[in-house]
Amino acid sequence: MDTIAAIATPPGVAAIAIVRISGEDTLKVLEKVFVRKKGKGRPPSHKVILGYIVDPETHSVIDEVLLTFMKSPRSYTGEDMAEISCHGGKLVPKLVLRAVLKAGARLAEPGEFTKRAFLNGKMDLIRARGVLEIIEAETEKAVLLARERLLGHTSEKLAELRENYLSFLKDLEARIDFEEDVPQISEDYIGKKLQELRENLENLIKTGEANRYYFEGARIAILGMPNVGKSTLFNDLLGQERAIVTEEAGTTRDIISESVIWNGIPLTLYDTAGVREAEGKVESIGIERALELSKRADLRLLLIDCSSPLTSEDMRLLETVEKPRIIVLNKIDLGEKIKPGDIEGETVVEVSALKGTGVSELRQKIMEFLERPEVTGTIAFTRREGELLREALRELKEGTERWMEGFPLDILSFHVRKSLEKLELLLGISDIPEETLSRIFSEFCIGK
Ligand SMILES: Nc1nc2c(ncn2[C@@H]2O[C@H](COP(=O)(O)OP(=O)(O)OP(=O)(O)O)[C@@H](O)[C@H]2O)c(=O)[nH]1
Ligand SMILES: [Mg+2]
Structure with a gap:
């Protein structure tokens, strides 16, 4: 992927600003724009180094800066990355960015750093959204809920549920295929498992939706x-x-x-x-x-x-x-x-x-x-995520109904699989259409 750059701090008068770079040409860009104050050679990874940003063509000094280089895969995006801490203000960050762009980087789109982190497997979709939510949070409760998502606690709960789905599907399919060396599951077991999955989903929906208002807000007409x-x-x-x-x-x-x-x-x-x-x-x-x-x-x-x-x-x-x-x-x-x-x-x-x-x-x-004072958990889902969970529940219920009506087990297995797919969409494990991804990340600001 090409190398992107953006100013990651808000515009205006400030002591410092940060210009971010990410992509495989990060070191090449740095070679053209960064001059170390002491020593020579490539900047070591995860160390802060003092130096100058220069214009890649005229070599005139633009600003004195601190540079942090982060070697792939140990960076936010998973790619080679650099953060240049330059002086803040109306113009300097723009001049630094311009030098970086002249040296071969391209201006990042909104949310593109986080999108890359997601595409490189650094975080799932819920954690990626958590980044946006923690930036936008206006109340302490909103920060708490966003942090739960950002740190991956919400994803862990979903991943656990996914494991339950997978093991149930394995048992179910073994019975459908009459695998002889596998002990066969009973109707009783199937009923219990279905109920367990349903209750899990219902709890997630209940808590997740009740908390949604704290960070997404509520619309009252x-x-x-x-x-x-x-x-x-x-x-x-x-x-x-x-x-x-x-x-x-x-x-x-x-x-x-x-x-x-x-x-x-x-x-x-x-x-x-x-x-x-x-x-x-x-x-x-x-x-x-x-x-x-x-x-x-x-x-x-x-x-x-x-x-x-x-x-x-x-x-x-x-x-x-x-x-x-x-x-x-x-x-x-x-x-x-x-x-x-x-x-x-x-x-x-x-x-x-x-x-x-x-x-x-x-x-x-x-x-x-x-x-909803009765809801105590700290799980929160966005409107879109809540809808996906509801779809997962609908599939599960439909499968259960048809199974109880006496349809064969592969029909049940089909619906359970469909239900699981919705969970995977939520986490971003299965293929998400590019259009959906773009929509999710376009809400971010440039530099995130
Ligand atoms: N007596 C009385 N009059 C009210 C009350 N609430 C509103 N009004 C009056 O009813 C009239 C219409 O009020 P609005 O608030 O403009 O009504 P609205 O529903 O926004 O009207 P539209 O914008 O035309 O749809 C005004 O003259 C208000 O002063 C109330 O509780 N009691
Ligand atoms: Mg009116």
Whole structure:
């Protein structure tokens, strides 16, 4: 692979900055740009050496630096690598990088160092993501969860589960093939194993999803008919007059979002356009966006004006808006024509967004949904990872069902294998499409 370089520290005035290089030509690049202050020859591995960065063409000195060279495979990416600690500031790091690029390196893409670490088997996908998460963490809990992933503890749990899958599959396939020197497993054993695998997966999903909000944050969408008080409530929850409120229906036409941290969970609140038969083009696009957003949200607050009876449009929203959700009966200061008892089987909160009544109860209900105090583990999965685990569970359940219906064992084995494949995708053990990889690493910053 070609040799890449980037500035790994943020721009701006600072005491030092770091320029990173990785690839098989690292030493060749260094030969052209680095001059040792004392001694001669190639820089020894894993030692800090004082010297100068020079322009490879004019040989004029650019900066005095400390260089650390790391010989393959003992480096972050697994390739030959160098880190040049130069002076910080607006220009010097750029000049150092320019010299390195002139000497034959190419500018790295976002996340390319970590991508190489993954491709060279230095870390699995979960650990690679952990790198991004620890950089982005805004709360202590987020740091703790990201560290668990970065250090490989999460991957170890998954690897253990994978071993269980593999040994079960081996037993299963031995029985299918009637291997005589292998003791045959009983139906009882199969049932127990399937249950064990299922419980393992379910526990991972439960803990992993509950903790996700702490590092990925949660998206909460406020939805409802026009004029029910969505923007008023949005402002209440934020504690600032962010969205425009008027007595006219159709005031909010686009999605407005704002981020807050509640009890260590980064939240993004979304105020949306009221959903109705739109009167104009702008409004109808706004409504489309609101419904689209609802699909991607982690929690929805469905607002209903309870000062007048339930409309057929409210009913339609009650049918269409996805769960999990909280039904918010607003405008209780005007008297209630709709009571919580009228809406069965849902979490209902009564508020007056205008007066601020009930808003702290609503906040509490939101936190109850996000915090899940019953979950104690430190495993966390991203949304994508959670989906893969769910797919693994689905396959396992389907296999179990068909086995119980009396289908032959190779059908079961097929589903167990499929389920295992999802786990392997999660770890990055099986082949991941280049497109997925690019998407995962493109979220990183340049230099990581
Ligand atoms: N009496 C009373 N009026 C409220 C309450 N909440 C909001 N309102 C009023 O209802 C009107 C509409 O409020 P908004 O917050 O703009 O409603 P919205 O749902 O965002 O409306 P659209 O953006 O048009 O969809 C305003 O005049 C608010 O002052 C409440 O709890 N009680
Ligand atoms: Mg509004």
